[in-house]
Amino acid sequence: MKSTSRIVRLLAIAVVLALVVTTGVACKPEPQAEQPEVKIAFLYAIANPERAGGWDRADWPGIVYLRDELGWEVAIAENVAYSDSWNIARNYADNGYDIIVFPSNGFLDAYLEVAPEYPNTWFIMTSLTDTLPNSPRSAAWVPDMYMYGAVVGMIAAKASETGVIGVSGGMPIPVLELMYSGIIEGAKYVNPDARVIVSWAGDWVDIPKHREITELQIQQGADVIFTVTGPATTGVFEAAEAGGAKVIGYAADWYDDAPNAVLTSLIVDKKRMYVDMANQFLSDTLEKKMVMCGAEYFSIADFRGSLPDDKVAEIQDLFEKVKAGEIVIPVVEHPEVGP
Amino acid sequence: MTDQAVLQFGLAVLRAATPLAFCALGVLLAERAGVLNIAVEGMMLCGSLAAVLTAVLTQNAWLGVVAAVVVGAVTGLVLGALVVLLPADQVVSGIAFNITAQGLTSFIYKITVIRGVQLIGPATLISLAGPAARGNFLASISPLTYVALVLTCLAWVFLFRTGPGLLWRSLGESARASHASGMNVRRARMAVLVLSGVLCALGGASLTLAWVRSFTDNITMGRGFIALAAVYFGRWNPLLAVLSCLLFGAGEALAFRAQALGSGINPFYYLMLPYVLTLLAVGLMGRAVGPKEAGKPYLGG
Known part of the structure; x- marks a missing residue:
């Protein structure tokens, strides 16, 4: 038994050494072509x-x-x-x-x-x-995150057939409470009867949690979803795809992540x-x-056929008017979106 | 609450409970044979990454399950080498294993995934939800959930109604007595840990194949430890342990529903619900006596 444990011990040391060496190699920075100045x-x-x-x-x-x-x-x-x-x-x-x-x-x-x-x-x-x-x-x-939210709200209200918009977030931080107030006001500008459901997951990374939250919103009638969270965004896509809802991507173009679930993205440049x-x-x-x-600084990503052309044109038109300052959504804070 | 809402609630409970049930079985079987498996979280992580990576690369969810089984067996061997053959302290080795597994899975995920795009696995094993689930409740449940329930019953029958099950439990009560009756304690515990690793990895696989079809750093978020608590709450009985997994799943499902219905209470109180339930359950159960040998290294021949 003694010899076995010695072998195991040696093996363990070898494995640790191998790990250290490979990690070291992997982390070594690639040589720079020229000396960077900044x-x-x-x-x-x-x-x-x-x-x-x-x-x-x-x-x-x-x-x-x-x-x-x-x-x-x-x-x-x-x-x-x-x-x-x-x-x-x-x-x-x-x-x-x-x-x-x-x-x-x-x-x-x-x-x-x-x-x-x-x-x-x-x-x-x-x-x-x-x-x-x-x-x-x-x-x-x-x-201007309030205006960002207002544009999201307009797109969502235009695209929604049920008039219910599901909005979820990782943590209720001030910037999101402001943005979500904008979503409510933007959606009401387009459709005074629009209802915005806001839910918080409590963290940015728990994919299953985000999936369950989005699914509940869909069960309550939401057909357009917007979320601001971390890596857990996949959970939102998963639920939207299964439930037949569409997601408005946040800040970057999310189309490649979930071609079947993404309505469009409101990109921040x-x-x-x-x-x-x-x-x-x-x-x-x-x-x-x-x-x-x-x-x-905002732009709407290609809809790629997720909405009929006339709806897309209406949304583009609204967005141009917001950009030109013809439509101004007054800042109304909704403390009820927060905790 | 309509019938539909009740069905959706049931599905949500099963989705949340399945990964926990697999892990609870893995932990329970190991502890019944006298080995504490704190490494459950790490094993779960390894299994979840292996499953989803294989499923994405081969576009076959069942191959993902096979990969999780293989990787789970390997994690069991590694842990066995540490806590059975050396033998090192089971708690410390388990914690070290978890930390290593988290780093390793994050690293592998980062270097293997196509840049810029999230993993999305095939939907074969997924537990259906929403409109897709309206057709048939039973068909909406992931096959892995059925596997977990069947394994639970099998584990109970094995442990409490068969001869080898009695030997298994005796190993957890007194390794010396088992040795005296002719059992090779080390070999038996290695085998137990391999099985435990496989079950924990299946727990991970059911998270990434049957629930969310993707991976991210530390996707398990402590679910392995909740399974660990479920084993204590279930008093090392497979049926009770899995029942407490279902209780935790119900707490989680309830938390979101309460928040969605809205009542003006801070959402974080609802999010606390499953953990408070677990704490209450463990507290109310009073002092539970586990297998006597669990956690003790076996130094005999």
């Missing part, structure tokens, strides 16, 4: 931003632009707990990164507190904020924010400011 870091709360929920996914074209077209060195911190974000941001600043980007409203406190400690590093927020840090090198591109930022940084014109990003 170093930029992004912080994400969940893993795999490229494939995760809508907002992080919408960042990806911007990251690709910075990395491949400008040749910047892009560092991405994934799975950053909100409580760790202070230290991770400081770490990047200490290591000579020129720009640190916070793409999520959840990092707001770290953004406001760490930026003043590093006056030579740019701190950028590309989400909802109403204040800038006390630092000369800080800027924010702030999307986050790449444009990063292109603006990069151009201003390179030409030394980047200054402390808050850029409000309204409907001109």
Whole structure:
């Protein structure tokens, strides 16, 4: 028995060593063709931003632009707990990164507190904020999430036959409560009888939970679904596909993920924010400011036959009028969407 | 509540309970043979990834189940090497196994998946829902749910009504006595852990093949540990353990329905419901006495 356990022990050590070595190899950075001049870091709360929920996914074209077209060195911190974000941001600043980007409203406190400690590093927020840090090198591109919600509400109310719209979210954070108020008002603009059901899953990642929530909304008559969550978005698609409902994709084009379930997506052009930022940084014109990003940053993805052409035309027409300022949805907050 | 709503509720309970039932059986059989299987969560994760990856690549859900069985057996062997052959501490090894499994599955998922697109497996085994379920309740239940229910009954009959089942339980009560009566304790426990791994992996497979057809990092979200609690609540009896899995499933299904009906109460109170139910159940059951050997490493020859 002694010899067996020794063999097992040796095997265990070998396996651990093999794992360490392979992980090390896998993590080794690919050699850069040329020495990058600018170093930029992004912080994400969940893993795999490229494939995760809508907002992080919408960042990806911007990251690709910075990395491949400008040749910047892009560092991405994934799975950053909100409580760790202070230290991770400081770490990047200490290591000579020129720009640190916070793409999520959840990092707001770290953004406001760490930026003043590093006056030579740019701190950028590309989400909802109403204040800038006390630092000369800080800027924010702030999307108008209420208007975003209003446009979603209009599309949903136009597309819905039952007049019931199912809206779900991961956590009831302020930006979502604002957006969902916009959905209610946008839907009522198109159809005064429209009913919006709002449900919260309690997290961003539990796919089965999101599936059950969406299914319940469909059982209550919802035929158009909208969700803002993390990797759990798949659960929403799964339920919609099974229940014959259609989903409006959030921030990025979701068609490839679920061709049978996606009605359209309301895309947020986050790449444009990063292109603006990069151009201003390179030409030394980047200054402390808050850029409000309204409907001109939004676009409706191709419907790909999910709606009759006349409906699509009506939706496009409404959207153009919102963009031109001809339709203004007054900001009415609905506290009942929150917890 | 209409009949339709009751049926949909029943389906939701079964969907939530099936992965738990498989895992609870896996944990229960291992503990009945004297091995604590804390690694249930990790085994479940490995099974869920293996199942959905294979199903997507081959477009055959049953091959996904086969892959989960194979991977589950391997996880059982790995855990067995640690806690039976070495033998290392069962709790610590189990926790280490879970952490490793989470990292490993996330890593494999990241490097294997086609970039930018989520996994969507074939719908063969899916538990139907919504309008699709209106036709026939029994046909809307996933085949894996039936498998779980049959296995539960088989496990009960085996443990409490057959000779080998008696030997199995004696292994969990006194490894020395089993050894004295001629059993090879190490070999038997290795076999038990392989079976336990297979069942836990099937639990994972029923999550990703019969419920949501996709994968994400840590998709199990602690469901393995709830199965662990179900075993204690069920007093190491397969029928009671699976019943408590159903109770937990009912709590989860109820939580969403209560929120959807709306009553002005913070939704997080409803989301707490299944966990409060579990806690209450375990508390109300009082002190349960499990297999005496569970958790103790066997050092004899």
